[in-house]
Amino acid sequence: xxxxxxxxxxxxxxxxxxxxxxxxxxxxxxxxxxxxxxxxxxxxxxxxxxxxxxxxxxxxxxxxxxxxxxxxxxxxxxxxxxxxxxxxxxxxxxxxxxxxxxxxxxxxxxxxxxxxxxxxxxxxxxxxxxxxxxxxxxxxxxxxxxxxxxxxxxxxxxxxxxxxxxxxxxxxxxxxxxxxxxxxxxxxxxxxxxxxxxxxxxxxxxxx
Amino acid sequence: xxxxxxxxxxxxxxxxxxxxxxxxxxxxxxxxxxxxxxxxxxxxxxxxxxxxxxxxxxxxxxxxxxxxxxxxxxxxxxxxxxxxxxxxxxxxxxxxxxxxxxxxxxxxxxxxxxxxxxxxxxxxxxxxxxxxxxxxxxxxxxxxxxxxxxxxxxxxxxxxxxxxxxxxxxxxxxxxxxxxxxxxxxxxxxxxxxxxxxxxxxxxxxxxxxxxxxxxxxxxxxxxxxxxxxxxxxxxxxxxxxxxxxxxxxxxxxxxxxxxxxxxxxxxxxxxxxxxxxxxxxxxxxxxxxxxxxxxxxxxxxxxxxxxxxxxxxxxxxxxxxxxxxxxxx
Numbered sequence: 001x002x003x004x005x006x007x008x009x010x011x012x013x014x015x016x017x018x019x020x021x022x023x024x025x026x027x028x029x030x031x032x033x034x035x036x037x038x039x040x041x042x043x044x045x046x047x048x049x050x051x052x053x054x055x056x057x058x059x060x061x062x063x064x065x066x067x068x069x070x071x072x073x074x075x076x077x078x079x080x081x082x083x084x085x086x087x088x089x090x091x092x093x094x095x096x097x098x099x100x101x102x103x104x105x106x107x108x109x110x111x112x113x114x115x116x117x118x119x120x121x122x123x124x125x126x127x128x129x130x131x132x133x134x135x136x137x138x139x140x141x142x143x144x145x146x147x148x149x150x151x152x153x154x155x156x157x158x159x160x161x162x163x164x165x166x167x168x169x170x171x172x173x174x175x176x177x178x179x180x181x182x183x184x185x186x187x188x189x190x191x192x193x194x195x196x197x198x199x200x201x202x203x204x205x206x207x208x
Numbered sequence: 209x210x211x212x213x214x215x216x217x218x219x220x221x222x223x224x225x226x227x228x229x230x231x232x233x234x235x236x237x238x239x240x241x242x243x244x245x246x247x248x249x250x251x252x253x254x255x256x257x258x259x260x261x262x263x264x265x266x267x268x269x270x271x272x273x274x275x276x277x278x279x280x281x282x283x284x285x286x287x288x289x290x291x292x293x294x295x296x297x298x299x300x301x302x303x304x305x306x307x308x309x310x311x312x313x314x315x316x317x318x319x320x321x322x323x324x325x326x327x328x329x330x331x332x333x334x335x336x337x338x339x340x341x342x343x344x345x346x347x348x349x350x351x352x353x354x355x356x357x358x359x360x361x362x363x364x365x366x367x368x369x370x371x372x373x374x375x376x377x378x379x380x381x382x383x384x385x386x387x388x389x390x391x392x393x394x395x396x397x398x399x400x401x402x403x404x405x406x407x408x409x410x411x412x413x414x415x416x417x418x419x420x421x422x423x424x425x426x427x428x429x430x431x432x433x434x435x436x437x438x439x440x441x442x443x444x445x446x447x448x449x450x451x452x453x454x455x456x457x458x459x460x461x462x463x464x465x466x467x468x469x470x471x472x473x474x475x476x477x478x479x480x481x482x483x484x485x486x487x488x489x490x491x492x493x494x495x496x497x498x499x500x501x502x503x504x505x506x507x508x509x510x511x512x513x514x515x516x517x518x519x520x521x522x523x524x525x526x527x528x529x530x531x532x533x534x535x536x537x538x
Contacts, residue, residue: 039284073290075287077315077319178353179345
């Protein structure tokens with residue numbers, strides 16, 4: 001997986017966020033403040049511009065630039081959280097021009113850890129971690145199994161989607177949805193939903 | 209959706225252009241999205257910086273000026289601003305005595321201000337932070353993001369602003385700001401939701417006789433839905449929640465705050481009930497504010513904030529202030 005692969009992934013994410021913008025915002029309106037889709041769309045639009053303006057030489061550089069741009073442009077909680085995750089992904093990949101599945105799996109584990117440190121959410125708190133953690137686990141397992149990247153990313157995307165759906169009955173313990181107490185149950189977490197979109201984009205990128 | 213806007217993407221910029229045109233006492237940096245008092249930075253004075261999502265006007269930009277904030281960072285509607293804005297604001301208000309960040313306790317605001325504070329330290333600006341978390345509707349526990357910052361933000365900004373204007377050093381301004389927060393509690397009630405411009409639809413639906421209890425300031429639903437009732441009972445619900453958390457007695461500073469779509473007449477009706485409630489507890493509102501100060505776009509409803517004050521805090525409250533949203537004594 002080379003720089004072009006990761007740039008395509010980011011493009012796919014930007015497209016998916018644009019297409020699902022209103023849906024993400026509606027999920028957020030139910031248990032948050034009705035801006036998740038709008039904010040991510042603004043962020044990934046800026047990421048596209050940043051990457052076009054200063055084409056990165058390595059996958060790591062592309063992901064760090066994407067993360068930094070998200071931190072600078074999105075605001076809210078999702079800016080620092082997604083920004084930090086992408087930055088950590090990029091930093092973990094280092095200068096390598098071509099990334100194998102084990103490296104990618106390890107980088108995602110580091111991103112998950114960085115996210116946990118920053119936001120303090122654990123699985124079951126009804127946050128993006130509920131989609132990210134199972135996807136990262138699946139990726140690590142696939143790497144150990146010696147799976148092909150396409151299969152591994154397919155499994156990871158399924159795990160993320162399953163994790164996002166599984167947030168529906170949960171009561172939120174982090175973020176703005178937690179203010180609703182028991183009333184936060186019965187709605188899919190918008191952050192988990194957008195994380196599932198990001199893994200779905202990664203799956204599509206591998207299938208191209 | 210009917211709103212007086214040019215487009216949903218330009219609401220914040222267009223509003224800032226209006227603030228700049230209306231208030232020469234402010235310097236509005238549209239590129240960096242920071243609202244400064246025109247004479248910032250003030251040599252030797254602690255700089256006060258706050259910020260948060262837009263849609264709560266006059267908070268925070270309307271409280272920039274003499275005796276209150278030195279700069280405000282407006283984010284998108286209901287979205288925390290980004291670290292770049294806070295760093296710019298901190299550098300632009302540091303008169304050599306350091307900068308206090310006044311942060312409302314929301315995950316986004318906290319994360320972005322934390323990142324900004326770290327980067328400010330790298331650039332040699334001394335930063336202290338105070339978290340405002342006065343809303344009793346949210347239980348402060350491991351199972352929530354903690355209490356929200358609402359009406360007490362105004363008290364913190366005004367009183368810490370007076371201390372900074374009087375020349376108090378950073379540690380002292382931070383101490384006073386924390387003390388105001390610790391002595392303050394709030395509770396909010398909504399009769400009708402608001403519409404975030406970019407979303408285009410109300411954030412929740414309420415039946416003709418339904419209300420939301422324990423709302424925040426972002427159009428989010430409250431903790432429970434209830435049946436509407438007369439002002440005395442509504443105020444009683446809010447005041448009971450406050451009193452349960454911080455027993456009311458002695459001198460208090462009271463804000464009866466409109467959420468953006470509430471007639472002032474109704475806020476005064478509520479204030480009369482607050483006053484009567486306090487009397488029943490042996491407490492008095494020695495200072496008060498009634499009006500729209502910490503709003504949630506056009507939401508119909510109110511929040512009540514009570515701060516148990518001592519003589520020092522009353523003196524700082526009375527100190528002159530000159531901002532677009534709050535001014536007296538100068």
